[in-house]
Amino acid sequence: MQTYAYGYPRLGEGREFKRLIEGYWQGKVSESALRDGIAALERQRLATYAQFVDAFPVGEMTLYDAMLDTAIMLGVYPIDPNDLNAYFELARGENALPMTKWFNTNYHYLVPHLSRATAFRLHWNKPLQHVREWRATSGSPQIAHLMGPYTFVRLSRGYTPDELPYLLEAVAEPYGALLRELRQADVAYVQIDEPALVLDVPAEHFPALQRVYQSLGQEIPLLLMTYYDSVEVLPLLYELPLAGIGLDLVHGKRNWHHIGRFGFPSDKILVAGIIDGRNVWRSDLSALRAQVENLQSRTGAILWLSNGSPLMHLPVSVSPEDKLDPALKARIAFAKERLQELQQLKRLLLGESDLSDRSDLPPTDHWYSAEVQQRVANLRPSDFEREMPYSERDPLQRARLNLPLFPTTTIGSFPQTPEVRQMRTAYRNGKITAAEYEAFIQNEIRRCIELQESLGLDVLVHGEFERTDMVEFFAEKMAGIAFTQQGWLLSYGTRVYRPPIIYGDVQRREPMTLKEITFAQSLTQKPVKGMLTGPVTIVAWSFVREDIPVEQVAFQIALALQDEVRDLEAAGIAIIQIDEPAYRERAPLKRADWEPYFRWAAQAFKLAARARPETQIHTHMCYSEFNEVLPFIDWMDADVITIEATRSKGEVISAFERYHYTRQIGPGVFDVHSPVVPRVEAIEAIIERAIRVIPRERFWINPDCGLKTRRWEEVIPALQHMVQAARNLRARYG
16 A cells, blocks of 8 residues: 555745746746746655655646646647747737636636647657656656546547547557657656546547557556546446556545446556545545545555545645634645645554544634524525516616617726735735725726726726635635635636635625725716625635535525625615626536536525616626536526637637527627737627627627736727727627
């Protein structure tokens, strides 16, 4: 028995990854300093593995995204991998690759474009490069890391579904060449990640999948890793020439059933994902010991104890969190603590240590509220519905708002300049007073309203200068939710966020957004949107308590948001946007599990959005696959939805060709994750494509997402071009 871990965060304990790469983009860090810094960060990351576990993979580090790296390795984008400008152009330039969510996580990956014309070849052996770098300083690594061919092809785009088997076999040759070079370098194993095998795998994929792995498995011993859910085709994997198979035994509960039914081959390694890689609650080592002993008795397989999913979904370490409630800090574990748990579990199983006494943990009685629990228990079906159907609400809202054809708006946030961040830090550190900070925020709001009016936008926002992250902001204002100081996660590229921890019953302490929104509305005759984050997204982007069903947690949050909606309405706010970018993202990976999830998710949204008929409810969704979930989005009963469309070049609009969606829609018309200012003609082209499907009278014009990460010198011309495109279209279509 040995311990094995993978996916340890690349961000660094001091966010070194972010600082180095963004410094390079800003011209503050030289190329050599960037490379040296990333190399040092990688040595530190691998040394952390070595401190606690027996084995780990080498080659996980990337400068932006593993799918992009794999596409370069296979010659899809045959740039020089040492040319950082070419590399980052693919990641964030004018023609950057599309971006979408990685399975049902909040990580975003870059989506390669494949077709039958793609000429695959081994262009870059990244794992071999990393192996050599690690050996030069730390000895001989035993295991290299590689994205699997099925996952790479399955998660790419540009081809028709029936072309996947052809493409899968087409990539086999460069994969084989890569593996042969690793074998010649005396690498013992290759961890080959195939999380796509936990999706619904069509039967027609298997002949090609089997042929590819029959070939690749002869090149070098492979550890085929699956995670995030169960593998429904496990017996078929047993037939492949694999050295081992990794299974998520935390979030893939059906894997236990499959092992009980089909066993596990005694000649293969079972990389048992027994430690939670996605949530933060400390493991019950006594229960895990019993589970492992049960596995040993039922399979007779060689067991490697591991995390169930990549540790990149956890912050680096709990150690710096000296401001957390002691009762909470004692009960959570981040990535480094998960490595320690693996070490402790092995010692426990080998009889080298005893279970520690947890009876002295601080009490948690203060986490719970009988009032909140009773409020959820009293909910009735009517509490989840608006007073009128959309067809009756729509004319009331149009009469109240009196907006033009192709109304223009933004998603919510405007640039968070260094000055804004510095003032927020100064306020939190007690260097300025609350009155000084409020005056500063009001001045930023005033400037933002004046700018939007001068640009000619129709529906305004207050800019969200008082907010850090769209979930963290609300977490700070609700009982039952904690936030960390250094609990950062990567969302995409170098973008980070801090997931809150939902540990107890959730309720609003006081109005959360009323002061800023009403101040903004007092400055203009145009409508200013109230801006809230929806209950599903707060749940999805937080670490959630596990002692009650997740839908009960979502309903508690929804009721707190409903109180906020009612306060905003009472203050005369006519439009309230309740963002749910994670609505699709949090859906189970298998379609058979979708309906129960979307039922409670839609209920949670509608509970939060139970506004008066004349109040227009918007929601925003980004970087998710919409084609298959539009009926479930319909269940939300929002008046207006805004969605990402530009990186996919408007392909998301094809979803509306197949589903008759009767409400108003705002497909994003420019990409806020790129510094490139869109041309008026490019914006018009996206809109013209969309209004062939979506009636003009139901079409809104807006960016893809919030503008927080962009600079003012990028935002102002982009919005000028967007408004000009709207004016051109009004002139064209009356």
